[in-house]
Amino acid sequence: MRPTDPTFPAPATLAALPTPSLLLDVPRMDRNVARMRARLARLGVPLRPHVKTCKSDRVARRILGGAPGPITVSTLREAAEFAALGYTDILYAVGIVPSKLPQVIAMRRQGTDLALVLDDAEVARAVAAAADAAGVTLRVLLEIDCDGHRSGLAPDSDALLEVADALRSPQVVVDGVMTHAGESYSCRSDDALRAMAEQERAAAVRAATRLRAAGHPAHTVSVGSTPTALFAEDLSGVTEVRAGVFVFFDLVMAGIGVCRTDDLALSVLTTVIGHQRDKGWAIVDAGWMAMSRDRGTASQPLDQGYGLVCDAEGRELPGLLLRSANQEHGIVGRRDGAPGPMPELPVGTLLRILPNHACATAAQFDGYHALGAQGEGSEWWARFRGW
Ligand SMILES: Cc1ncc(COP(=O)(O)O)c(C=O)c1O
Structure with a gap:
């Protein structure tokens, strides 16, 4: 059994490690992080890294420049672990369900700014009811389907406004939209990746514009996968980029052509x-x-x-x-x-x-x-x- 203390010193030579072991080449990771940060700096959009890839405080801090900052998580367990380490600005980027709301409300009461994602009117009503009953403000992003890959609302659909309206409550902020271009993993050329990045951006901006026109704040326009983040040429209207796997990269990413x-x-x-x-x-x-x-x-x-x-x-x-x-x-x-x-x-x-x-x-x-x-x-x- 290996201690979970993050400062536990590992053996200094590979030969002394048990096998199989997971190795992290820190200089390569730092290079990958620098590449993503430079790219997004050029586009003028901040990074909200998806820490489902690393699930590690040490790695997350390395991405964020040393201190806890805005992160994206894929489980409430990640949210709780990172919150306990001082991360306060967390987007839980998997659709919320009513059974998880007590945990969310408890985290909000402890001071974590935990934003939720949903794409369903019934869930929206449950979120509004739970927030009202608890007297706790909940910040919600509507999930947008930009590429038919997975979940989300079509940016031009009536359902988008219906779900937003189902959230109307003094305790709920319809803070914006998020989308994830999962189809970027199937792209086979730089041109296709650039086009997918623009498709992702345009869908999110269009949905946010419609929400604002209907009277919702919709400040946040959150996009991102590693391929679209690295190939986007313009992110006008986008307020943050979520990318995760770029920190380590992998053979799938190399196969798409976004890394070597x-x-x-x-x-x-x-x-x-x-x-x-x-x-x-x-x-x-x-x-x-x-x-x-x-x-x-x-x-x-x-x-x-x-x-x-x-x-x-x-x-x-x-x-x-x-x-x-x-x-x-x-x-x-x-x-x-x-x-x-x-x-x-x-x-x-x-x-x-x-x-x-x-x-x-x-x-x-x-x-x-x-x-x-x-x-x-x-x-x-x-x-x-x-x-
Ligand atoms: C909702 C969401 N956002 C962001 C990401 C990060 O994408 P990537 O792993 O390509 O960096 C993922 C990855 O699955 C995701 O599901």
């Missing part, structure tokens, strides 16, 4: 535990329990299996993939058609696997072994888990 594989800040350290040399396999102790079941690159032009294989220092081993995964076994082999022989990789060899989906892989672990510029592992950074 040497930008990936997360990897799983694993040990070679055996071979099936006639099949060209090395067996490692990172299966899907360590990597997650996420096969996000399977639908991309370049399928990366369960991850790209690197040596212990993080240098890619050309043509090597984690081809398949059982719970605690991974099978390393050559990509179909890759030239050259399988490297030796004696039992005990340490390898690093770059993940398909950083959020999913990180969620398999209690924390990060934070590595410095020379690859030294000096600190253990705890993560939150659960709901």
Whole structure:
């Protein structure tokens, strides 16, 4: 068992770590953060990072420049954990349901400015009733569907104004709109990404404009996914950008073309535990329990299996993939058609696997072994888990 104390010193060398372990290359992470911040600074819009990717105070502070700042969360557990650490401005960006309102109201009473998201008139009435009954002000963003990917109200729909009207109460502020262009993950060219970013912006601004015309404050216009944040050319009318996975990047993001594989800040350290040399396999102790079941690159032009294989220092081993995964076994082999022989990789060899989906892989672990510029592992950074 590893202590959850975020300052617990991790062993200084990779060889001393248990495997599988989650490694965080801090200089790469800092580079990714600087890139996003520079991009948004040019566009003149602040970042409200989605901390569902990192679920870590240490990482969140690094994104925010050292101190707690505005964040986006995907669970009330994240909201509570971050609030306890001094984060007061939190957007809970998953549709609220009435059963969760007592928890929300308790957090509001404790001083957390927790904004909610919804897209349903019945839920809106329940939120207004709960706020009135508690005498607590609730700030609500209406979720807008900008791309048919998931939930939300169409920006030109009658339903948008009906849901907003269902929130009319002295205790509820219809503070604006939020949208997430999930279809950006299916884009296959820079032009498509730029167009998707504009589609996301235009839908959110249009919805907010209609709400204002109907007498609602609608100050907040919140957009963002990592691909649209990095490819937007104009964010006029937008008041904040939510991006999350940019902090680590992953193979899915590399497949979309928003980063390179040497930008990936997360990897799983694993040990070679055996071979099936006639099949060209090395067996490692990172299966899907360590990597997650996420096969996000399977639908991309370049399928990366369960991850790209690197040596212990993080240098890619050309043509090597984690081809398949059982719970605690991974099978390393050559990509179909890759030239050259399988490297030796004696039992005990340490390898690093770059993940398909950083959020999913990180969620398999209690924390990060934070590595410095020379690859030294000096600190253990705890993560939150659960709901
Ligand atoms: C509502 C919402 N906002 C923002 C994000 C962040 O997007 P990304 O992970 O592409 O940075 C997500 C990711 O799923 C999301 O669901």
